[in-house]
Amino acid sequence: MTKTLDETQVDSAEVTGAGKARTHAYAARSPESGLAPFEIERRALRPHDVKLEILYCGVCHSDLHMVRNEWKQTTYPVVPGHEIVGRVTVVGDEVKKFESGDLVGVGVMVDSCRECSNCRRGLEQYCTVGKTLTYSSPDRITGEMTYGGYSKTIVVDEDFVFRISNELPLAAVAPLLCAGITTYSPLRHWKVGKGSKLGVVGLGGLGHMAVKFGASFGAEVTMLSTSPDKEADARRLGAHKFALTRDAAEMKKLAGYFDFILDTVSAKHDYNMYLNLLGTDGVMMCVGAPPAPAEVPIFTLIDQRRSLAGSGIGGIPETQEMLDYCAKHGITSDIELIDIAYINEAYERILRSDVRYRFVIDMATLR
Ligand SMILES: [Zn+2]
Ligand SMILES: [Zn+2]
Secondary structure, eight states: OOOOHHHHHHHHHHHHOSSOEEEEEEEESSTTTOEEEEEEEEOOOOTTEEEEEEEEEEEOHHHHHHHTTTTSOOOSSBOOOOOEEEEEEEEOTTOOSOOTTOEEEEOSEEEOOSOSHHHHTTOGGGOSSOOEESSSSBOTTTOOBOOOSSBSEEEEEGGGOEEOOSSSOHHHHGGGGTHHHHHHHHHHHTTOOTTOEEEEEOOSHHHHHHHHHHHHTTOEEEEEESOGGGHHHHHHHTOSEEEETTOHHHHHHTTTOEEEEEEOOOSOOOHHHHHTTEEEEEEEEEOOOOSSOOOOOHHHHHTTTOEEEEOOSOOHHHHHHHHHHHHHHTOOOOEEEEOGGGHHHHHHHHHTTOSSSEEEEEGGGOO
16 A cells, blocks of 8 residues: 555654654543554653564453453553564664664563662562553653553663564564563472472463473473363463362362462462462462452461462563573464454453463554
């Protein structure tokens, strides 16, 4: 299609301009509105900023929670999206790490205080002052709300931008920026590896990455599921064993069996049943957050010195380490690529767990 001169100018400012520029996006205007085309303004580049043209953006369950204000922290309009891959189009004057043309990613955070003890040791996700989220979060300098990856471009400080290998299919890399690091980080922190018996609860966007990483790190991986039709897929993804959690006899057999359980479920469920599957010093790592507090009999922890633990995404150095690990070992997410116009329907399918295992938006479909 031939573009008029005007359209060409608009496009080039949108994607390659270093000044403030309007960009195409999809936003929700209210909890009930759903997502629709919207125009936003990206800031003029600061000295350490890079601008990228977004090529793909994964669809995380958090996007849906935020769009519908289910966590009561959304500022409208909201442009979601924090599993971003794209290509650098222009860089600020003092940018050292990237240049135009580089393949890069942006995850859940775009800034943090950089000075607290956690930031100084690369745990920006636990910044004690408060990290800046990729969307619906106030910018540290201007206080303006951030807008996420359901858009054509984004401007981010180079310290929060990751290098992406060109060896992997780019669209399938996008979910690594949230689903990938969220499961990689606890498995690394608790040193899950050769000789470990790992149970994974929930086979969704997070769970399928947990199975892949667990198997890749050398652990014996068991998928713990309520549904027998998950078995074939769990094994294809790398699980060595499969156990039906509603089979009481099987659960009894597995009592005390696991060293680690990675629980990815964010709906209400019974923690006690899983804790009983842990052996002495076993750790249950939770990365899914049900809305209501969990009921956990502390005696289950005292007996066998078990731990119930939580973990949130990963820091900047660890996220780069995870991306490099994935490039080296050929690990990506299993995805369904969609047009952005399909996004509201995709949300409905996420609610029915009808996706294997992550939707990714092809941003070329946003015009
Ligand atoms: Zn996410
Ligand atoms: Zn900090």
